[in-house]
Amino acid sequence: MYGLKTEASFDSAHFLTDYYGKCENLHGHRWRMVVHLESPDLQADGTMKDMVMDFGVFKRAVRALAEELDHTFLVEEGSLSDATLAALEAEGFSLTILPFRTTAENLARYACERLTEQGLPVSQVDMYETPNNCAVYRA
Ligand SMILES: Nc1nc2c(c(=O)[nH]1)N=C([C@H](O)[C@H](O)COP(=O)(O)OP(=O)(O)OP(=O)(O)O)CN2
Ligand SMILES: [Zn+2]
Numbered sequence: 001m002y003g004l005k006t007e008a009s010f011d012s013a014h015f016l017t018d019y020y021g022k023c024e025n026l027h028g029h030r031w032r033m034v035v036h037l038e039s040p041d042l043q044a045d046g047t048m049k050d051m052v053m054d055f056g057v058f059k060r061a062v063r064a065l066a067e068e069l070d071h072t073f074l075v076e077e078g079s080l081s082d083a084t085l086a087a088l089e090a091e092g093f094s095l096t097i098l099p100f101r102t103t104a105e106n107l108a109r110y111a112c113e114r115l116t117e118q119g120l121p122v123s124q125v126d127m128y129e130t131p132n133n134c135a136v137y138r139a
Helices: 055-069 082-090 104-117
Strands: 002-014 027-039 072-076 095-098 122-128 134-138
Touching: 002 055, 027 055, 027 104, 055 072, 055 104, 082 095, 104 122, 104 134
Parallel strands: 002 072, 072 095
Antiparallel strands: 002 027, 027 122, 122 134
């Protein structure tokens, strides 16, 4: 089995709904997303011959996802009233509405799904919420 790994980071705000502790308050993290690819075979021909995938293509896909989430407020759908969302948008804040509680576990799965949709053979995503705390999602 062959593997590749690359990473990108993004700074985003979030809060955890129904969390009893400091994380129920709006706060931010520098999320570090480490993406692992796995393939039993290397490409047979063309520009990516003998590669799982060109590192350039891989890192651009991971960076593009990080860029999409960077400096946005990650909001769990339904966790804020329409009036609050409208007020934040009226102030020019950038929101990313997600259909799940914004835990590191769910964000790791989300990144895996988004990159897999693009045809990357993702085997695992490590989502670091802090330098010491990381959630892992395996495809
Ligand atoms: N399994 C998970 N546990 C927690 C998650 C999570 O996504 N998955 N998230 C949080 C909060 O988002 C919180 O921001 C993290 O809190 P904490 O670990 O306390 O992080 P700190 O930066 O404050 O770390 P210190 O060690 O206290 O400096 C909570 N749990
Ligand atoms: Zn947090």
